[in-house]
Amino acid sequence: xxxxxxxxxxxxxxxxxxxxxxxxxxxxxxxxxxxxxGSGKSTLIxxxxxxxxxxxxxxxxxxxxxxxxxxxxxxxxxxxIGVVFQDYRLLPRRTVFENVAYALxxxxxxxxxxxxxxxxxxxxxxxxxxxxxxxxxxSGGQQQRVAIARAIANKPKILxxxxxxxxxxPKKSDEIIQLLEKINKEEETTILIxxxxxxxxxxxxxxxxxxxxxxxxxxxNKGAKI
Amino acid sequence: MFRRFFxxxxxxxxxxxxxxxxxxxxxxxxxxxxxxxxxxxxxxxxLYDMTKTIEDSISISVLIEKGDEDSHETIEEQxxxxxxxxxxxxxxxxxxxxxxxxxxxxxxxxxxxxxxxDDNPFRGNILVEVESGSQMAYVKEEIMKIANVxxxxxxxxNTYTLLDMLDSIRLFGGILVAALCLLxxxxxxxxxxxxxxxxxxxxxxxRNVGAKNGYVRAPFLVEGIIIGFLGAIIPMxxxxxxxxxxxxxxNGSLFGAFYLxxxxxxxxxxxGILGLTGIVVGxxxxxxxxxxxxxxxx
Ligand SMILES: Nc1ncnc2c1ncn2[C@@H]1O[C@H](COP(=O)(O)OP(=O)(O)O)[C@@H](O)[C@H]1O
Ligand SMILES: [Mg+2]
Numbered sequence: 001x002x003x004x005x006x007x008x009x010x011x012x013x014x015x016x017x018x019x020x021x022x023x024x025x026x027x028x029x030x031x032x033x034x035x036x037x038g039s040g041k042s043t044l045i046x047x048x049x050x051x052x053x054x055x056x057x058x059x060x061x062x063x064x065x066x067x068x069x070x071x072x073x074x075x076x077x078x079x080x081i082g083v084v085f086q087d088y089r090l091l092p093r094r095t096v097f098e099n100v101a102y103a104l105x106x107x108x109x110x111x112x113x114x115x116x117x118x119x120x121x122x123x124x125x126x127x128x129x130x131x132x133x134x135x136x137x138x139s140g141g142q143q144q145r146v147a148i149a150r151a152i153a154n155k156p157k158i159l160x161x162x163x164x165x166x167x168x169x170p171k172k173s174d175e176i177i178q179l180l181e182k183i184n185k186e187e188e189t190t191i192l193i194x195x196x197x198x199x200x201x202x203x204x205x206x207x208x209x210x211x212x213x214x215x216x217x218x219x220x221n222k223g224a225k226i
Numbered sequence: 227m228f229r230r231f232f233x234x235x236x237x238x239x240x241x242x243x244x245x246x247x248x249x250x251x252x253x254x255x256x257x258x259x260x261x262x263x264x265x266x267x268x269x270x271x272x273l274y275d276m277t278k279t280i281e282d283s284i285s286i287s288v289l290i291e292k293g294d295e296d297s298h299e300t301i302e303e304q305x306x307x308x309x310x311x312x313x314x315x316x317x318x319x320x321x322x323x324x325x326x327x328x329x330x331x332x333x334x335x336x337x338x339x340x341x342x343x344d345d346n347p348f349r350g351n352i353l354v355e356v357e358s359g360s361q362m363a364y365v366k367e368e369i370m371k372i373a374n375v376x377x378x379x380x381x382x383x384n385t386y387t388l389l390d391m392l393d394s395i396r397l398f399g400g401i402l403v404a405a406l407c408l409l410x411x412x413x414x415x416x417x418x419x420x421x422x423x424x425x426x427x428x429x430x431x432x433r434n435v436g437a438k439n440g441y442v443r444a445p446f447l448v449e450g451i452i453i454g455f456l457g458a459i460i461p462m463x464x465x466x467x468x469x470x471x472x473x474x475x476x477n478g479s480l481f482g483a484f485y486l487x488x489x490x491x492x493x494x495x496x497x498g499i500l501g502l503t504g505i506v507v508g509x510x511x512x513x514x515x516x517x518x519x520x521x522x523x524x
Contacts (some may be wrong), residue, residue, distance in 0.1 A: 009519060079435070089431060102435070107437065
């Protein structure tokens with residue numbers, strides 16, 4: 001469960017990104033965070049990820065007080081959270097298989113387990129046949145699916161996607177959202193999608209949190225699953 | 227576990243080769259630093275060793291007239307009153323005799339002199355330590371005024387000059403070495419900074435999938451250590467080869483008066499110290515670099 005209480009964030013340069021945010025997200029929920037550019041969506045994500053520390057307020061994620069996390073404890077905490085970004089961020093000189101396996105290698109998984117799990121997630125994102133391809137041989141939508149596979153390889157309880165469809169056409173975007181829905185159902189992962197793409201929200205209606213200028217202005221369909 | 231260890235080592239080597247020019251230039255900085263450190267160590271340790279053999283001559287010997295040995299305590303008291311005197315030690319004529327025997331090289335000579343023990347020619351000797359070389363002359367003059375003092379001998383102000391010189395060499399050499407170490411650390415630091423920048427994406431991915439900080443750091447630390455060790459190879463070889471050569475050329479002594487330290491195992495110790503210093507310098511440079519980067523972003 002994610003519980004955000006009275007969280008404000010002011011960056012070192014004085015920019016106020018978030019004001020008194022209050023938000024609760026239950027396990028296995030599927031939530032959109034919608035808002036225009038600069039409204040503070042990514043800041044919220046970075047706070048959840050432990051990358052930024054809230055200036056005030058409390059963030060609890062599955063029992064961890066994220067704002068109070070010591071530097072050395074951040075990595076273990078992050079294993080519980082998968083992240084996906086607009087620009088995929090794959091390693092260009094590694095194959096699809098290796099890119100996904102990388103996430104398991106760095107957490108010291110056994111070689112055999114890595115092979116099994118990579119196959120499993122590649123099947124889930126429907127890229128089994130591309131295992132030996134390199135990222136630049138794939139379309140944008142396929143690259144994003146590899147990034148998603150990598151993000152869920154460690155079986156995180158929460159998957160956060162910051163503008164995952166930002167570089168994709170409507171059809172590909174649709175596929176990505178369908179994939180995230182599938183992961184939500186099959187892997188029982190809590191899904192948080194940051195977007196300003198109203199089209200996908202309209203096609204796949206879910207709970208929607210609207211942020212504007214650092215404030216939550218609306219929270220629709222709370223508690224609705226699928 | 228082992229696989230991971232070798233992966234870090236491998237990545238460290240890749241890092242060196244990816245920025246070979248940078249790596250080599252910081253390795254040469256480490257090399258120059260280590261050559262100077264090696265030189266400095268060899269010189270000061272040898273000088274230090276020499277001063278040990280001449281330690282006695284740096285104090286003033288106050289020889290007491292034969293038969294007046296009982297007065298040594300009163301003389302000592304008087305000497306201690308003189309400004310600049312640090313300490314006094316009394317050696318009886320017998321002790322002087324024993325000391326002399328000890329300093330003889332061969333057993334043959336020792337047994338020969340032993341026969342003269344009853345006819346002991348040595349006088350009671352008060353060894354006076356002076357606080358600094360400049361006070362030597364004054365102290366000596368004052369001691370000569372004391373009754374029952376037969377003769378006052380000193381190891382010469384030269385010894386003090388040598389000691390003062392040694393101190394200066396140690397001080398300036400130390401400062402120079404420290405400065406060079408810092409420079410070498412800085413260059414390694416910069417090299418690693420560039421490697422990190424070129425792998426920022428990969429670091430970002432590692433951290434986002436939950437790689438521990440130590441895991442992210444490891445390949446860069448290995449790279450720093452490799453650079454440091456590369457820089458140490460030539461200085462290590464030079465230390466051994468050059469020291470052997472000099473020792474051989476000079477027949478193991480300086481001006482025929484002072485003995486140089488035997489090259490075995492001394493030169494190897496020096497080489498070991500240089501290798502270790504290179505590794506430490508490389509480690510510190512890369513550690514600071516990678517920690518700074520990792521702390522910048524959580
Ligand atoms: N590292 C940062 N330092 C200073 N200001 C920042 C930083 N990151 C974001 N901001 C500012 O905080 C505000 C919110 O940014 P962000 O959370 O990225 O918004 P969004 O993701 O909704 O576009 C913006 O005004 C942005 O310029
Ligand atoms: Mg953003």
